[in-house]
Amino acid sequence: MLARYPSKRSAVLPLLYIAQDEYGFLNDRSIREVAEILDLPYTQVFEVVTFYSLFYDTPVGKWMLQVCDDNPCCFTGAEELVANLEERLQIQAGETTADALFTLQRVKCIGACHRAPVLQANLEFVYDLTPDKVEAMLANFRSRVTSGERLSISGRLAEQ
Amino acid sequence: MTNGTAVPNGFGSEHPNPLLKEYIVLRNRAIADLGQIDVYVGHEGYQAARTALTTMQPGAVIDMIKASGLRGRGGAGFPTGMKWSFIPKDIFPKYLVCNADESEPGTFNNHEIIEHNPHQLVEGMIIAGFAVGSNTGYIYIRGEYAYGARVLERAIREAYERGFLGKNLWGSGFDFDLYVHRGAGAYICGEETALLESLEGKIGQPRLRPPFPAVKGLYAKPTVVNNVQTITNVPMIVHKGVDWYRSFGTEKSPGTFAISISGHVKRPGNYELPLGTTMRQFVYDIAGGIRGDRRLKFIVPGGASTKWLVDKPEHLDVALAWDDMRAIGTELGSGAVIVLDETTCAVAAAMKIDEFFKHESCGKCSPCREGTHFLTKVWERIEHGHGRIGDIPLLNDIAKTMDGKNCFCLLGPSSVSAVRSAIAYFSDEIQAHIETGRCPYGGLHPMPHVSTAEGGARTGQTSALVH
Numbered sequence: 350m351l352a353r354y355p356s357k358r359s360a361v362l363p364l365l366y367i368a369q370d371e372y373g374f375l376n377d378r379s380i381r382e383v384a385e386i387l388d389l390p391y392t393q394v395f396e397v398v399t400f401y402s403l404f405y406d407t408p409v410g411k412w413m414l415q416v417c418d419d420n421p422c423c424f425t426g427a428e429e430l431v432a433n434l435e436e437r438l439q440i441q442a443g444e445t446t447a448d449a450l451f452t453l454q455r456v457k458c459i460g461a462c463h464r465a466p467v468l469q470a471n472l473e474f475v476y477d478l479t480p481d482k483v484e485a486m487l488a489n490f491r492s493r494v495t496s497g498e499r500l501s502i503s504g505r506l507a508e509q
Numbered sequence: 510m511t512n513g514t515a516v517p518n519g520f521g522s523e524h525p526n527p528l529l530k531e532y533i534v535l536r537n538r539a540i541a542d543l544g545q546i547d548v549y550v551g552h553e554g555y556q557a558a559r560t561a562l563t564t565m566q567p568g569a570v571i572d573m574i575k576a577s578g579l580r581g582r583g584g585a586g587f588p589t590g591m592k593w594s595f596i597p598k599d600i601f602p603k604y605l606v607c608n609a610d611e612s613e614p615g616t617f618n619n620h621e622i623i624e625h626n627p628h629q630l631v632e633g634m635i636i637a638g639f640a641v642g643s644n645t646g647y648i649y650i651r652g653e654y655a656y657g658a659r660v661l662e663r664a665i666r667e668a669y670e671r672g673f674l675g676k677n678l679w680g681s682g683f684d685f686d687l688y689v690h691r692g693a694g695a696y697i698c699g700e701e702t703a704l705l706e707s708l709e710g711k712i713g714q715p716r717l718r719p720p721f722p723a724v725k726g727l728y729a730k731p732t733v734v735n736n737v738q739t740i741t742n743v744p745m746i747v748h749k750g751v752d753w754y755r756s757f758g759t760e761k762s763p764g765t766f767a768i769s770i771s772g773h774v775k776r777p778g779n780y781e782l783p784l785g786t787t788m789r790q791f792v793y794d795i796a797g798g799i800r801g802d803r804r805l806k807f808i809v810p811g812g813a814s815t816k817w818l819v820d821k822p823e824h825l826d827v828a829l830a831w832d833d834m835r836a837i838g839t840e841l842g843s844g845a846v847i848v849l850d851e852t853t854c855a856v857a858a859a860m861k862i863d864e865f866f867k868h869e870s871c872g873k874c875s876p877c878r879e880g881t882h883f884l885t886k887v888w889e890r891i892e893h894g895h896g897r898i899g900d901i902p903l904l905n906d907i908a909k910t911m912d913g914k915n916c917f918c919l920l921g922p923s924s925v926s927a928v929r930s931a932i933a934y935f936s937d938e939i940q941a942h943i944e945t946g947r948c949p950y951g952g953l954h955p956m957p958h959v960s961t962a963e964g965g966a967r968t969g970q971t972s973a974l975v976h
Contacts, residue, residue: 353688353690355728356709356710356728358709358710358711359690359708359709359710360710361710362652362690362691362692362693362707362710363690363691365693366691366693387710389710393711396712397710397711397712400695400712400713400871401652401692401693401694401695401712401713402693402694402695403652403653403693403694404693404694418861419614419861419865420614420615420809420813420847420858420861420862420865421614421615421771421772421773421847421848421849423857423861423953424772424773424849424852424853424857424858424953425771425772425773428953457612457614457696457865457868457869458612458613458614458615458616458813458865459653460611460612460616460617460619460620460651460653460654461617461620462614462615462616462617462769462771462772462777462845462847463520463521463617463769463770463771463777463778463779464519464777465771469653472652472653472655472656473655473656474656476519503652503655504652504653504655504656505655
């Protein structure tokens, strides 16, 4: 991977993705490891982690559910979807369920405005997610955890 | 005309598009499985790259793109051939970067190209690299398009296996390596200098210009940055010629534009339209008009950054072309038409747009970092029934301090478009919110969550004016 770039510092995002998948989130140790590989001061890697929204520096669930509540989704069902998920998961947006399976986030435009309401689960798109489909979706995600399917919080295994 | 496909591709491919005679960019809709290299090669794929590399000089390719009139599809509409010609010949190495950070609210046309027509993008990168003398290309794709990144990785691997990437392509002596680089969630990285910072492994904050990337770009070397859709046009121009290309579109805006339409229309999705199609044709004839046959309220015509259009002839009969849109004070932008009907609260829409810019402000310059925060706060209190008498002048004041060249890059001024538009067309509605202490539309259902954690730390203190 380092060979792709004339400067190895360029590999910071891809390495952080790998570290995040390995540890489930970017803890202090993983940030130090990336900094060591790239010969960078810890702070220069840490500021990258805090700048980009897809890096998580606190523990998150096995599934990161990210609902777009931006224009135009907020006028085509996103608010109802967030309310539905908050009720079913018994958490507020920004929180993680007690069983550590799901984290729910509101996010900005994810480029699927024509199929709102829409969310990404570990960066897999779930389109046209009307409230009647939510329970089946959550059941599917729970069973994928139970079956031991390899999950990548950073979407490195994302399928359509 | 182009009929819809039998099997929907998830981007509205099933809808007919009677205004277009032939696809240039979304050819995946005319040819099933075009994303597979066998199919792509079977339909004359990579022949344009071979022709360019084995029979043309780089300067001739640049001249051809100049003659075609191709303009950048990322937002500014800058002539692509001219951009390529700015690259100095005597500085090495040079870099070619494809901006696939598509994050402008309402935009998902690059999304379809990447997932369904990746080889035409790869072929375009080879030709562009040859034209500007770059042996290394990066496709910087937004982190959220994780599946799209995998599609591109696969397409690039297949192209290497066939000898379309790598050393001495088609015996021409030209080498070209291409890599996918995933961003990690930051709208500002669509700004080209912020993108280059990000690609260098830093936080994505814009650079002071000049020097422009053409002179000092990636790793301080000459760099061309082009949008996905811009690059995807290139193989077809080389393959079918300038006259064919110019048979689409208008004199000053030749070709087609795959534009995303969303919101309250009956058939949302991507549509590749000849440039010069009117907004009225697009919204009503192509996308089927407003859901439930309600009345149109306003259109955000080119992404959240652009000034709104309303239901009046000079706005609806405008041609979708760069100069025509600018003539009525807005922008064609990134090809993202958001249509909102009469049930939409203009205050809520403006609030959500400025909340977006607040979230995405990189924090480098004060007018943008603080201004987007103030604007959102004022919109929130108006929408939630706590608006104050002086809030419209206050919004105007904040907007003034953010407009023009007061901010480091265009993100700050972009956030002002919603303010100016809402005040220009819906000041009565804003006033009604303030005077009655409630949203006449009942607010977003349920009321939007007032963000506390996000952005709070970065934006820090708010002024006494806004508190």
